Amino acid sequence: GExxxxxxSTLSVxxxxxxxxxCTYSDSASNYFPWYKQELGKRxxxxxxxxxxxxxxxxxxxxxxxxxxxxxxxxxxTETQPEDSAVYFCxxxxxxxxxxxxxxxxxxxxxxx
Amino acid sequence: DTEVTQTxxxxxxxxxxxxxxxxxxxxxxxxxxxxxxxxxxxxxLMFVYSYEKLSINESVPSRFSPECPNSSLLNxxxHALQPEDSALYLCxxxxxxxxxxxxxxxxxxTRLTVL
Numbered sequence: 001g002e003x004x005x006x007x008x009s010t011l012s013v014x015x016x017x018x019x020x021x022x023c024t025y026s027d028s029a030s031n032y033f034p035w036y037k038q039e040l041g042k043r044x045x046x047x048x049x050x051x052x053x054x055x056x057x058x059x060x061x062x063x064x065x066x067x068x069x070x071x072x073x074x075x076x077x078t079e080t081q082p083e084d085s086a087v088y089f090c091x092x093x094x095x096x097x098x099x100x101x102x103x104x105x106x107x108x109x110x111x112x113x
Numbered sequence: 114d115t116e117v118t119q120t121x122x123x124x125x126x127x128x129x130x131x132x133x134x135x136x137x138x139x140x141x142x143x144x145x146x147x148x149x150x151x152x153x154x155x156x157x158l159m160f161v162y163s164y165e166k167l168s169i170n171e172s173v174p175s176r177f178s179p180e181c182p183n184s185s186l187l188n189x190x191x192h193a194l195q196p197e198d199s200a201l202y203l204c205x206x207x208x209x210x211x212x213x214x215x216x217x218x219x220x221x222x223t224r225l226t227v228l
Contacts, residue, residue, distance in 0.1 A: 087153060099207075100161070
């Protein structure tokens, strides 16, 4: 099955700085890579996703890059704000399974004011 | 309506109790999911229903019993749970297969405590 590794497990940044979270996946057949943000006591919310036919996608202060050859994808948050503090999960979906996402272990991001 | 709703928000039950968790969506999604999540860990898939039929059971113990009465509702029946089953139970839905629309919408979860 798919194995997704996520680093770092914790990340502390100064407000206004950038944050980068990296994930690697094991199955080259994976073709869909969402990122979820989960604030304390709340539901996971999709913040951005990318498909395997695209190398980069951006939405305001958030961007995701995908390197299919190296089998890794990264989340970039620029100009971080205190409300960016949360746990972030990357995930990958196998083409052979229409429903199952393999999640990374999560990164706890703390933005210091 | 672009939300997945879940009831109750919190549930405390004894090991001999029987209770049910409920999930509802009115987005016309045909795939619905149950996840279990421990604190600061990723969601773990339990069950998937596609077009009201059980599509995936991730070897979940029989003390958890899912039910999909119709395309908008998903239940999780609980019986004889153990303290280690205490967790946040998340429901999610997606249009069809993730290959299509892609996005999975999560509900707010039910915080379950088993005494």
